[in-house]
Amino acid sequence: MARRERMVTLGYTLTTLRPKGIIIGSYLSVFHIAMASGVAYMIVWLFGLEGTTRGVFIFMCLMPASVATYLWVERYQNGHASEVASYIMASTLLTILVIPLALTFWI
Numbered sequence: 001m002a003r004r005e006r007m008v009t010l011g012y013t014l015t016t017l018r019p020k021g022i023i024i025g026s027y028l029s030v031f032h033i034a035m036a037s038g039v040a041y042m043i044v045w046l047f048g049l050e051g052t053t054r055g056v057f058i059f060m061c062l063m064p065a066s067v068a069t070y071l072w073v074e075r076y077q078n079g080h081a082s083e084v085a086s087y088i089m090a091s092t093l094l095t096i097l098v099i100p101l102a103l104t105f106w107i
Contacts, residue, residue, distance in 0.1 A: 010070050013085040025086025029064075029094045032087075036061040055107040062102055064091040 040061035044054050065088045074081040 007067065009074065010067055010085055010088065013070070013074075013082055014089055017082055017086055021082045021086040022090070024083045025088075025090040028083075028087040029091035032065065032091055033062065033094055033098055058102060058107055059099070062095060062098055064088065064095040 040058045043049070043061075044057060049057055065084075067088065070081065070084050070088055073084045
């Protein structure tokens with residue numbers, strides 16, 4: 001039940017987005033993927049991860065932002081809720097493109 005409420009709350013905020021919020025969310029999601037790729041590369045190299053462990057770690061680093069992030073921001077930093085909602089949307093869409101590329105060329 002709580003999951004449905006989270007999605008409805010996020011969906012409502014997404015319907016009220018302005019273009020500025022979408023641009024900010026897109027920048028944040030590109031930054032997220034770049035940082036996650038860098039961190040994944042460094043950790044895999046540093047610890048010498050191989051095989052399935054390496055693939056799972058890279059895959060988990062590239063996952064999109066959680067809806068729980070939006071709920072936390074909405075509760076404690078309500079002024080930034082629309083930017084976080086656009087970030088979650090953009091990171092999910094970007095992950096749809098990045099994960100197949102990572103599975104093909106990196107993992």
